[in-house]
Amino acid sequence: MNGDNERQMRDRLGGALDTITPASPPVGAVIRQGRNIKARRRVGVVAGLAVAVGLVAAAPSVIGQAKPQPAAPPRYQVTVNPPAKNAPAGLIASGTTDGKPWRVRLASDGRAGETAFAPDFSEFGVGDETDGSPAVFTVGGGGAGGNSLSMVVAAVRADVSEVTLRLPRGTVLDLHPVAFHGQRWVGVVLPGRLQIIKAVVYSRHREVAYAIPFGTSTFVSWLRPGQQGEARHTFLVGSGLVDGRRWSWHAYTGPWGNCFQAAPGGDSYCPEGSSVSRGQVATMSTCSAPPTFYTAGASPAVRVLRFKMSDGSMRFAPAVSVLGLRFAAVELGKGQRMVSWSAYGASGQRLGTGKGWSCGE
């Protein structure tokens, strides 16, 4: 190979590689990953030292503090295109997800909040009132198993000019609002169960707010730029056995706010604002799908809730402290319903009572 050919090789490689356009640098993801590496090194060093000095018993507790690494996110490819100038009314965006073409199009019959989507998606209602929130997300699903897709649609406030969604593997999607029926919208279709790591909304000149969803895509609270949000904690509010089936009710606090999730079944519930109003002792919140259990929110002074059931039995549930409030959950046997409840404080004094509440009311 002479110099000409080497030069030609340089040109060919330059032509091939210099035209690659990478996604934006995933600064946040890299720094998080880097911090995890540092944390793992520290754990490794501490555990190593513990073994070296013969503190064999101490090592498991140190290792136990290391969080298990989440499974690697799946590979995926998402492209988003804004609607062309001559696009039909209501078309918010189009693109491909893992090679499958999609369109997010709102219904054109004037019913804001109804959507008619491309094949594989049945219509689902979309919240069209932002109520002062920078963006209100609605997520609908289509397909099944490995082919499932999630359609993410958000109504955004008038001052929002861009929404970015940070996804696993460093992908950041830029979504630009499109006006339709007096509201501004963004939309995208993602692989089903793909975790949205963060949504950030921008006005023309600055970042307005960001939100970290609970689960894959449940957006509850918006935080100001730089605001930390709540620390991530998990609380077991209640668990038990009903009709031979185990149940549990966990509270998950974090930057999203406070969300509850039932197991089995995985129904989640993220109350907006406080679950208990000022002056209220307790409020019965939700009922789960079978196995059925009641959940309740209570004021900070409450320590125990007593439930009187329709068959005359009494059930007691400790009120677990979560973000300054108390929460409890109690199971409901077959054919039972709650007749009344009483709330008790730390010294056993009764703080309040209320009538029962049937699931489905």
Place this chain on the structure above:
Amino acid sequence: VKEVAMNAPADAEFTEFMHGRWAQLVRLGYGLTGDQQLAEDLAQTALAKAYASWPRVRRTGNPDAYVRRIMLNANHRRFRKHRVAERLTDTLPEAGTADLTGRQDDRTALIAALMTLSYGQRAAVVLRYWMDMTETEAAAALGCSVGNVKSQASRALAKLRLSGGLNDGLAEGMSNERR
């Protein structure tokens, strides 16, 4: 990138470094893997490792070399791990669906040809002829001898010359050489 939660000066410095190098690292990764997603993963891994040791990396005075070395090592490990999946063949993989532009065709053909090379040959070609490194610099980046880089690059070019997957541009250059 608008979302950067930084507070320490070192973080800000690292962010600036990352912004300046990201595209080049992804392109290097693409030359090594032929897959943009993998290339971005490799670049991200290398930068995360550099971030984890940033004060030390900065002290070396050549953070670029450090990050490149991590990236090359990570790709080497990946290559060894997936040796069977990435088995070398004499025939080029199918180019896939028709490309939209001649430039993409050109890139597809060249990258496909590069993928027929061994890891060492591929790395030597990319470092020497895309990054314009000297043989000494490429040897330092790859952690091998200058002689090894010379022979890897030479074998790679010979193999590419024989390969039918190279585009007209290079083939034309080669026919000139024959004349």
